[in-house]
Amino acid sequence: MSGDGAGGGGNGARVVRAEVCVVGGGPAGVMLGYLLARAGVEVVVLEKHADFFRDFRGDTIHPSTLALLGQLGLREEFLELPHSEVGKLDAVVNGTRIHAVDFARLGGEDDFLTFMPQWDFLSFLTRKASEFASFRILMGTAATGVLDEGGRITGVTAEDADGPLDVHAGLTVAADGRGSTVRPAAGFVPRESGVGIDVLWFSLPKPRATLKPTLLYVADGSFVLTIDRRDHFQAGQIIPKGRFDEVKAAGLEAFRQNLAATAKPLTSVVGTLTDWDQVKLLSVQVSHLERWHRPGLLCIGDSAHAMSPAFGVGVNYAIQDAVATANALVTTLRSGGGAAVTDAQLAAIQRRRLPPVRLMQALQLRVHATIAKPGAGPLLATPPTALQRAALSLLVPALQAVAPRLIGRGFRPETISPALLAAPQPSADYPER
Known part of the structure; x- marks a missing residue:
């Protein structure tokens, strides 16, 4: 793989060359880089930040991803990292606890969700990928545009701390998220779906009393999420789209009171929110590209389809994209390199x-519509009426039968192909970088 000393580009920029350039060091990009490097394909990953430490990124690793790590022989080492495991997902709706999801119904060893800070997951995968001589990651390197030769993308322009850089590659994969730089540079415009909600994210210490695992609290139209990060909760409150300024105008005390009224077990800890700087706005988007590719370029993950936080599946769908890409292209990349990949393959x-992305997005949008319906009354009375109890007795078993597979594995879970699994293992004497 050519490095910084490879000479200058036509614009005086330094040049890096690889068979595949992956833009974006998130779950899709790092997983694809790992898989291709494992297969002996020369790959460079560009990550615009100097490290992976970003708060409020998806940190839910679903059973489908655990199964993939198992195929790669990484599962046990991954699970040695600090994490939380959740086998059931409960919701408390106006005081009524609903046992909505039990992953034990999946069977096998991957019958739980893992909550792990995304920076730990990405650091782990990058460390394992770096054991292969054909892998390189350039941190603090932001793509600024694309290289286009006669209608085929042949790499990207980029910039790092030392100035401009040209990355030449037979195949470029845009995995740089919903704020993608590569996507508009290549002429792609995502199609947005109307979303009526945003999420306010914040951290809360755990109360002294032991709480039952609960993902969602609902009370009188207010929704509070709680994600267990072992020593604290990553929490969120769902608000109507574009209303954060109104929430702030009402004051922190009103915000804390609403949290306590919705999620009563958190009453003793909401007082730790003393400044709006502790509360971050996640602007919820759902979008997709009508076309993910053009000659020499493929978009995957959030670059191709931004998912909402509903069901926490964004990371896992991005990883599924990476696996499908590696499965489809590994033979061509090994034999002919990135330039041999055809638009038909992309x-x-x-x-x-x-199709699985659009099905999940449709489900997410249905959930949003239910949450954001103006003037909607409580989902359940306190206590539930006889009619509501009867409805729950029918609905909950049906949900329990479908939800573990739908959330835990998705509409089309991917498995790693024999061609990838047969790839050479890491060498102890890979070169210094």
Whole structure:
């Protein structure tokens, strides 16, 4: 793999060359980089930040991803990292606890969700990928545009602390998220779906009393999420789209009171929120590209389809995209390099991944519509009426039967192909970088 000493580009920029350039060091980009490097394909990953430490990123690792790590022989080492495991997902609706999801119904060893800060997950995968001589990651390197030769993308322009950089590659994969730089530079415009909610994210210490695992509290139209990060809760409150300024105008005390009224077990700890700087706005988006590819370029993950936080599946769908991409292209990349990848092959990846993405997005939008319905009354009375109890007796078992597979594995879970699994293992004497 050519490094900084490879000479200058036409614009005087330094040049890096690889068979595949992956833009974006998130779950999709790092997983794809790992898989391709494991297969012996020369790959460079560009990550615009100097480290992975970002708060309020998806940190839910679903059973489908645990199964993939198991196929790669990484599962046990991954689970040695600090994390939380949740086998059931409960919701408390106006004081009524609903046992909505039990992953034990999946069977096998991957019957739980893992909550792990995304920076730990990405650091782990990057460390394992770096055991392969064909892998390189350039931190603090931001893509600024694309290199286009006669209609085919042949890499990207980039910039790091030392100035401009040209990355030449037979295949470029945009995995740089919903704020993608590569996507608009290549002429792609996502199609937005109307979303009526945003999420306010914040951290709360755990109360002294032991709480039952609960993902969601609902009370009188207010929704509070609680994600267990072992020593604290990553919490969120769902608000109507664009209303954060109104929430702030009402004051922190009103915000704390609403949290306590919705999630009563958190009453003793909401007082730790003393400044609006502790509360971050996540602007919820749901979008997709009508076309994910053009010659020499493929978009995956949030670059191709931004998912909402509903069900926490964004990380896992991005990883599924990476696996499908590596499965489809590994033979061509090994034999002919990135330039041998055809647009028809890239189109086939989109045809495989777009249907499960659109199905999940449709489900997410239905959930949003229910949450954001103006003037809607409580979902359940306190206590539930006889009719509501009867409805729950029918609805909850049906939900328990479907939800573990739908959330835990998705509409089309991917498995790693024999071609990837047969790839050479890491060498103890890979070169210094």
